[in-house]
Amino acid sequence: MDLPRPVVRLRDAALGRRRRVLQALLAGVSVLALLLWWLLPNAGPSYPRAPMSLATGVANGVYEKYGLLLKGDLHTALPGVRVNLVHTEGSVDNIKRVASGRADFTIAAADAVADYNGPGKDQLRACARLYDDYMQLVVPSDSTVRSARDLRGLRVGVGQADSGVNLITRRLFAAAGLDITKDVDAIPVGIDQAPAMLRDKQLDAFFWSGGLPTAAVAEMAHSSPGIKLVQLGDLVAKLHSMGPQMSYYRQAVMPADAYPQAQKGQAIATIAVANLLVTTDRANTGLVERLTRAVIDSRDAIGKEVHAAQLVDLRTAVFTDPLPLHVGAERYYRSVKP
Numbered sequence: 001m002d003l004p005r006p007v008v009r010l011r012d013a014a015l016g017r018r019r020r021v022l023q024a025l026l027a028g029v030s031v032l033a034l035l036l037w038w039l040l041p042n043a044g045p046s047y048p049r050a051p052m053s054l055a056t057g058v059a060n061g062v063y064e065k066y067g068l069l070l071k072g073d074l075h076t077a078l079p080g081v082r083v084n085l086v087h088t089e090g091s092v093d094n095i096k097r098v099a100s101g102r103a104d105f106t107i108a109a110a111d112a113v114a115d116y117n118g119p120g121k122d123q124l125r126a127c128a129r130l131y132d133d134y135m136q137l138v139v140p141s142d143s144t145v146r147s148a149r150d151l152r153g154l155r156v157g158v159g160q161a162d163s164g165v166n167l168i169t170r171r172l173f174a175a176a177g178l179d180i181t182k183d184v185d186a187i188p189v190g191i192d193q194a195p196a197m198l199r200d201k202q203l204d205a206f207f208w209s210g211g212l213p214t215a216a217v218a219e220m221a222h223s224s225p226g227i228k229l230v231q232l233g234d235l236v237a238k239l240h241s242m243g244p245q246m247s248y249y250r251q252a253v254m255p256a257d258a259y260p261q262a263q264k265g266q267a268i269a270t271i272a273v274a275n276l277l278v279t280t281d282r283a284n285t286g287l288v289e290r291l292t293r294a295v296i297d298s299r300d301a302i303g304k305e306v307h308a309a310q311l312v313d314l315r316t317a318v319f320t321d322p323l324p325l326h327v328g329a330e331r332y333y334r335s336v337k338p
Contacts, residue, residue, distance in 0.1 A: 044286075044289070044290060044293075045285065045286030045289050045290065045328075045331075046286050047078065047081070047284055047286035047287040047290060048081075048284055048287065049080035049081055050081070051081065051082040051083075051084060052078075052081055052082075052083055052084070052104040052105065052287070053083075053084045053085075053086050053102075053103045053104050053105070054067055054070070054071070054083060054084070054085055054086065054103070054104070054105045054106065055086045055088045055093070055094045055097045055098065055103035055105070055106035055107075056068075056085055056086065056087060056088065056094075056106075056107065057087070057088055057089075057090050057091075057094070057107070057163075058087065058088070058089065058090060058160070058163070058190040058191055058192045059087065059192040060191050060192050060215065060216045061090075061190070061191050061192070061210060061214070061216075062133075062210040062211040062214055062306060062308055063090070063107050063210075064085075064087070065215070065305065065306050066107065066130075066211075066302065066306050066308075066309060067085050067107070068085065069298070069301070069302045069305055069306060069309075070294070070295065070298060070302065071083045071085060073294050073297070073298040073301070073302070074291065074294055076294075077290050077291065077293065077294035077297075078287065078290055078291065078294070081287075086103055088106075088162075089160040089161065089162040089163045089190070090112075090159065090160060090162060090163030090164045090165060090166075090190065091107075091108040091109045091111075091112035091113075091163065091164030091167070092108075092112050092115075092116075092161075092162040092163060092164060092166070092167055093160075093162035093163065094106035094107065094108045094112075094278070095108050095112055095113055095116045095124070095278065096116070096118060096162070098120075098124065098278055098279060098280060099116065099118060099119060099120030099121060099123065099124060099280065100118075100119065100120060101120075101280075101282070104279060104283060105127070105277065105278065105279045105283070105291070106277075106278050106279075107130065107275055107276070107277055107278070108164070108275065108276055108278050109133055109164040109167075109168075109209070109248075109273045109274070109275055109276075110248045110273055110274045110275070110276055110321065110322065111164070111167060111168065111245065111248040111249065111273050112164045112167055113276060113278065113322055113323060114245055114248055114322045115167060115245060120280065123280040123281050123282065124278060124279075124280055124323055125278070125279055125280055125281050125283070125323055125324060125325065125326035125329075126276045126277065126278055126279075126320035126323035126324070126325055126326065126329065127276075127277040127278070127279060127288060127291060127292045127295065127320075127325070127326055127328075127329045128276070128277045128292055128295050128296070128312070128317040128318075128320070128329065129274050129275070129276055129316055129317050129318070129319050129320050130274075130275040130276065130277055130295075130309070130311075130312050130317075131211050131274075131275055131308040131309060131310075131311040131312055132211070132250075132252070132272040132273065132274055132275065132308075132311065133164070133209045133210050133211060133272060133273050133274075133275055134209070134210070134211070134212050134252060134254055134258075134270055134271075134272050135168055135172070135207065135208075135209050135232055135270050135271050135272070135273075136207070136208045136209070136210070136214070136217060136229055136254070136270065137205060137206075137207055137229060137230040137232060137270075138194075138195075138198065138205065138206050138207075138208060138217060138220070138227050138228075138229060138230075139198075139204065139205045139227065139228060139229075139230055140198065140204075140225060140226070140227060140228075141225060141226035141227055141228050141262075142225070143204070143205070143228065143230075145204075145205060145230055146230065146231075147176070147230065147231065147232075147234055147235075148172055148173065148175075148176040148178070148230070148232060148235060149176045149177065149178070151173075151176075151178065151183075151184050151204075151205060152178060152183050152184065153183070153184065153185075154184060154185065154204035154205060155184075155185040155187060155202070155203050155204045155205075156184045156185065156186055156187065156203065156204065156205050156206060156207070157187050157188075157189045157190075157193075157194035157197065157198070157203050157205070157206030157207065158170075158180065158186045158187065158188060158189075158206075158207055159188065159189070159190050159207060159208075159209075160188050160189065160190045161188055163190055164209055164273075165190065165207055165208060165209045166188065168207070168209055168249075168271075168273070169207045171239060171242065171246070172207070172232065172235055172239070172271075174242065175235040175238040175239040175242065176235055176238075187203060189203075189206070190208075191208050191210065191214065191216050191217075192216075194206035194208070195216050195217070195219070195220050198220070198227070199220070199223070205230075209273070210308075211275075211306065211307065211308025211309070212254060212255075212258045212307065212308060213258050213259055213307060217259060217262075218259055220262075221259040221260075221261040221262035222261055226261065226262065227262050228262050228263070228264075229254065229259065229262055229263060229268050230268075231268050231269045231270065232269065232270045232271055233251065233253075233269025233270060233271075234269075235271075236249070236251045236269075236271055239271065248273050248274070248322075249271045249272070249273055250271065250272050250273070251269070251271060252269075252270055252271055252272035253267045253268065253269055253270070254267060254268040254270055255267055274319075276320050276323060277292075277295060278323065279326055281326065281327075283326060283328070284328070285326075285327050285328040285331065286328065287328065288326045288327070288328025288329055288332075289328040289329070289331045289332045290328075291328075292326075292328065292329045292332040292333075293332050295312065295317075296312065296314055296317060296332075296336075299312040299313075314333075314336065317333070318333055
């Protein structure tokens with residue numbers, strides 16, 4: 001027996017209302033999911049929420065500044081993870097800390113990484129090649145020093161004992177035919193102390209290895225009585241002849257606008273060495289993948305404050321010799337490969 005038409009219409013109306021309510025609910029869920037996808041950086045691999053440490057460098061150095069800015073980006077990229085920055089003497093100290101488990105991540109120059117032969121060497125891994133450090137020999141503007149060979153008998157800041165600056169400086173002195181223990185008064189100070197000591201005439205010169213420009217050197221260039229930078233290009237051939245470990249140094253030129261006041265429009269021949277973001281194979285894969293993504297994605301923002309960071313590039317980040325890439329870093333690079 002057929003139902004009366006009014007009953008059918010009422011049932012159809014009720015079904016229609018339910019359908020519209022369900023559609024609205026589904027639409028709301030979709031909008032909420034999309035909103036969460038945009039607002040929350042949790043999409044991606046899981047990772048532990050334990051605190052992590054990043055060994056940087058001396059005060060006023062590029063490592064320290066880069067670490068401070070990266071920490072802000074990691075707050076977004078790794079929600080729930082407290083990032084602790086650790087002041088160090090520099091690259092040599094940094095590698096020792098990471099290899100021994102006293103730091104989780106660090107920045108270190110490739111020559112210092114290659115030179116390390118202590119415990120944990122085989123566990124070291126890289127996340128990315130970052131930017132190059134340029135070796136800078138700084139003297140007062142009225143100095144007669146024209147080459148590292150002219151430093152004989154002078155008081156020279158050579159970097160702290162466990163710094164990358166000290167490692168390179170010792171090799172440069174050898175290339176210049178000087179004995180660092182006999183031919184110069186080598187003073188183990190870094191960029192946190194050397195500028196003031198040069199200004200106060202407690203130093204005749206100092207070496208620094210860092211990205212261009214380094215804020216502390218730029219400040220000296222703007223100040224009176226001023227400074228100048230001494231070329232190191234005449235040592236490159238000799239340096240390269242000293243063994244395979246020297247292959248991490250490349251001939252480079254500091255552009256004339258690195259420190260305009262100090263360079264007087266002249267480019268300066270020197271050497272450069274790549275910096276790596278380093279961890280160990282103990283680091284969590286998801287954590288490393290997220291951190292590596294944050295490093296690449298933060299290039300432009302950090303580069304506004306640390307000009308050297310503008311050179312961080314996805315195409316070159318994978319060239320991390322002498323270290324293999326961490327598995328988590330490999331996963332990130334594969335995920336963004338065209």
